[in-house]
Amino acid sequence: MSRTRFTRRLPATMAVVGLALAVAACGGGSSEETTTVAADQLKPNADLSKQSLQVTVWEGYLPEELPKRVKEKLKVENMNIAYHDTNETAMAKLTASGDSGVDVAFVSGQYAQALNEQGLLEPIHPELIPNLANLYPEATQLSYDKGNKYSVPYTWGTTGICYRSDLVKTPPTSWNDLLKPPAWADKKVTMMTTERWLALPALKALGYSVNTDKDEEIEKVREALMAQKPHLLTYDDTTFGDRLVSGEALMVEAWDGWCPTTNEKQNIKFVVPKEGSDLWVDTMVIMKSSKNKEAAHALINYILDPEIHSWAAENINYKVPNKAAMDRVKIAPGSLLGITPAELLNGESIIDLGQASTKYSRLSADVKAK
Amino acid sequence: MKSEVKARPVSPARGRRLGALVFLSPGLAYLVVLMLVPLALLLSDTVFQRGRFGGIVYEFTTENFERLLDPLYLNVVVNSLKLAALTTLIALLLGYPTAYLIAQLPRKWKTVALVAIVLPFWTNFIIRVYAWIMLLSGPGLVNSGLKALGLGPIEVLYTEGAIVTGLLYSYLPLMVLPLYAAIDRLDPQLREASANLGASAFTTFRKVTFPLTLPAVMTGSLFVFVPSFGNFVIPELLGGSKSIMVGNLIRDQFLKARDWPFGATLALALVVALVLLLLAQSWMARRA
């Protein structure tokens, strides 16, 4: 069991870094730190044919033929993919035992941050990943991991309201349309159940930060969510798209990539409410316990190849933070892929709040308990 | 019928000890290694603190036990008790007559009836739940049926009624199978004797059949009650997370809050409550 001891306090500033600042600071800054961590054991010319890769990722998140191509191209001995259903179960698996056998894991930004804080991640060695240059400059300054020290972004997006444009009387523009649904939408709205996203609409509607740890602000959110509960169809963060298609729900809180806007006949649209939203990032990380770190870096480098990385945008409709890849993608009018990095960066990225994150767990239990 | 013969080649005490060793040691060793040891490992966490980002800080604290008294968690416990007890009661009312009639079937149909009880569970849980969502939803089959009967539509899906339906559906076989095993064992002569003595069918059931199957009633009830109490998927999918249960609390601590010490404390509280139930069950079974 490797359970690391954490008494060190993070500088409070880290918890509330504004993204505008991040953009302004983009470019310099991080280079001296990355060179110090890069100096240790990894060999750029290691014999990859003696290394095997174990990846854990969400189902359908990577091209199916990727392992075959990686074997051919990188000449690694083998590549195997395991699948996880949620960030949470992946975290439990990665943290419970000293060596999960995983080399590269796909988890969302704030989870990468928590894994790193627990000392479980290998620092990214940028000299082994020349394709990092393909990333948008904005994608190297994300607040959970400025300078991509231990994680590399794979996809990114935001959270908003996904709705049936043919069935709503007036298109939603504000989080309050979801929190206080009009009579025609009574019991036809859904909210996400994962705690930070459960709180997000109310936090933004009230003008708070998505990363607040102030008790009085969280209490206000609790009140808003309790008031909403009788008018809610259900809490759901997996099948809300289907609910819109079937007409069971009219407006749902949704991640952009999950909002099925592509079929015109279904009349489904997506809006980022005027009060603002978050910026979520799904990342690739390398486990410290990995014995195949050179191959792991090579894999990440290969995935950042525009040809491979554009697959996610073309096939699963997720924006990728890779300029060279996005330039290859034909974006249909109205497609959510058209949201630009600058627009995305208006969103505030969710970071792990450390001890204060248990406040959100309690909030979630409190709202959902009868 | 009890044998009074005194001369035994194997002394009873020695036979019993040998028997205990032969029959119990493999199973108990297995359970100790794979259940008690991991449980002990987890439960040792209850006196430590959550690290800032998950993980465990090995500094002694009693805070986790204090948090158990939070009225929020007590509310969830009370609500879970209510839903699990209701599920168990309905399972018993449906399951006992079913097991009773299966046991009376001609032998060739018995196995078929028994397998038919578990067969639905050889399909995947998620799609069974989706099937229930379709049945219970606003325009679903249940409401269409009610409409045909001239009854108004009712709101079932995402209510506690839907949770109980889902729990009942998931655990009904756990009630039927132990009851069947016990009822099938009963000597029909007992019931005939009772009937010959002029007892009504109901009196025979009340005075003869039911008391003899009481341990199985306890076992079946436990098998339904306990997993219902600890379930977290059904309150989410069929209850729409609008009314969570103890299982959700424990899951959320381990997975969402990554607060293993408190998750382990909640689990410990659950285990203690369940062991008390088990001891009660064992006591009833020994008495019967």
Next chain:
Amino acid sequence: MRRSKLLYVPFWATYVFLYLPIVVLVVMSFNSGESAYSFEGASLRWYGELAGDERIRDGLVNTLIVAAGSTVIATVLGTMLAVGLARHARSKLLDAIALMPAVLPDLVIGIGLLVLYGALQFTLGLYSVVLAHGMFATAFVAAVVRTRLTGADTSLEEASRDLGAGPVTTFLRITLPQLAPGIIAGALLAFTLSLDEFVIAFFTIGNDDPTLPIVIYSMLRFGVTPEINALAAILLLVSFTAVIAGQRLTKIGERGPRAQD
């Protein structure tokens, strides 16, 4: 034997309740749309997709391996435990230990085992799932077999011992045949519980190829399609056929009197 007609009401209610969703599930397997829970039109599309889906097929094979393996372990050890506890050692504590895996939340078992296997530096795989499933299934088998043992007539067993048979011989020749219906019920339960178990399997399988429930849960993020319904429909058809065929076959060899009743 007198039986109230009223008893048939809950009896049939049970079967209708159990099979109503199964009918819906089978109907949905012919859905032409992408969703496992909103019907768009009839087609055999998903049966075609199923035929070419290796992940689902491998998942099914792994699930059957785990279910069969854990059922064998649980049936043997569970039956022995039940007999030992009922006949040889009277201890409420041991009773409680034998039942405990059946009442522990699956998440606690799963994470506990993950910590244990991690501490032992055990490489995880399909076999660690077999061991884990066998563990909780043992408790179920033991409990079901127990319900047939408690208060049972022990005169035959005593007679056997009086005639000089040891505990093992007595068990094999006398107790076991008497227990058969309980053992069958227990084994059915063990097999059924393992087939659909997700949480413990997820945590104990390591990076081996997943069982079917793990495959299906991991699909949740991108939507569960009616392909799973098609698989379920085929499995049900095969199981029903096997049960009916089995029933036809046993009918022939079944003239003798029953062991007990």
